[in-house]
Amino acid sequence: MASNAGPTPSNFIVVNNDQLDVELANAGNKPVIVDFTAKWCGPCRRIAPVFEQLPTQFPGAVFLKCDVEDNAQSSAKYGIRAMPTFVFFRSKAKIDEFRGAKMPDLKLKVEKWLESEANGEQAEDKSKSYMDLVKLIDKSSIECLNQCNDHDIEACLTNDDRYMESDCDEQLIINIGFIQNVKVHSLKITGPEGFVPKTVKIFVNEIKTLDFDTAERSEPVQELNLTKDDVGEDVVIPLRFVKFQNVSSVTLFVKDNQGMEDTTRIGHLAFIGSPVNTTKMGEFKRISGKKGESH
Secondary structure, three states: OOOOOOOOOOEEEEEEEOOHHHHHHHOOOOEEEEEEOOOOOHHHHHHHHHHOOOOOOOOOOOEEHHHHHHHHHHHHHOOOOOEEEEEEEEEOOEEEEEOOHHHHHHHHHHHHHHHHHHHHHHHHHHHHOOHHHHHHHEEEEEEEEEEEEOEEEHHHOOOOOOEEOOOOOOOOEEEEEEEEEEEEEEEEEEEEOOOOEEEEEEOOOOOOOHHHHHHOOOOEEEEEOOOOOHHHHHHHHOHHHHHHOOEEEEEEEOOOOOOOOOOOOEEEEEEEEOOOHHHHHHHHHHHHHHOOOOO
């Protein structure tokens, strides 16, 4: 619990019973900082008073305290190997982390990260031009490894009754290029329950399409761990927008699906964002604005 004499701030929560993902979901799109700590850890005890002062200083963020022994599954899921470790989240996605008990460094890290988050939110609020980027996809660049010939990648790029499906197993590598550089704000992924993707590693601007071994061992720009609540036509999956500002291509490595099915199916895959070259926005709207046009 917080060590200050006053009441515990509402944005400071002690996580119990491996409910970390629940608390991350409850935070919505607020920035979240999680202190992975341990009762027996001396450095954790030393830095705890500093961490417990932060919720009062930054009321727009959520601060979670997560004991690694009381929350063993959550700690394992997010790869905690040393304490204290402070992990930064936004919209349930892991953004960054800080290890160690250097108090000034932690406070500076938090201040810089929350300032960056605030600036990003302001920039996003100014932009109301996010759209489905399907019209900017370069058809000649589309490639999908391990797709079923009868249900290929192009079937899921439009929102209709068709779907794409993997072939030999549940994994897919999807490469999509764009005719001009874009900013990608979020994704939409739909599919039948159980067959829809679960773990998705996202890479950008790869020179050539990754193979499965390379995708498995490479560090992505962002990794998604999707649940049934994240996949649906009315649901957008937010990305680390700052990492997707000048994108010429996106590669998705679908590692598994939510039901451990033999194959993975995607009903609709959409990239939501805007062109980088805003001077062409009017031209883009005129081209794509006619109802009923196909891509």
